[in-house]
Amino acid sequence: MSVITADGAPDVLVVEFELARLDLAAATAALRRKDTPAARGEVAHCRARIDKILDSWNAGVRTPL
DSSP, X not given: OOOOOTTOOHHHHHHHHHHHHHHXXXXXXXXXXXXXXXXXXXXXXXXXXXXXXXXXXXXXXOSOO
């Protein structure tokens, strides 16, 4: 994962969001296959990553997707 800053360019944040979304989908699928603490932790990590990306978007990017 790359570093996200509040002044990140819109295209960078869109790419980061897409990668995080794909990671969340994979983590969610793994959790459905086998519910373990590690799988739940990965889902939580992915959600936190998406939250950071959205916070960056809201803090510095004013261009709609």
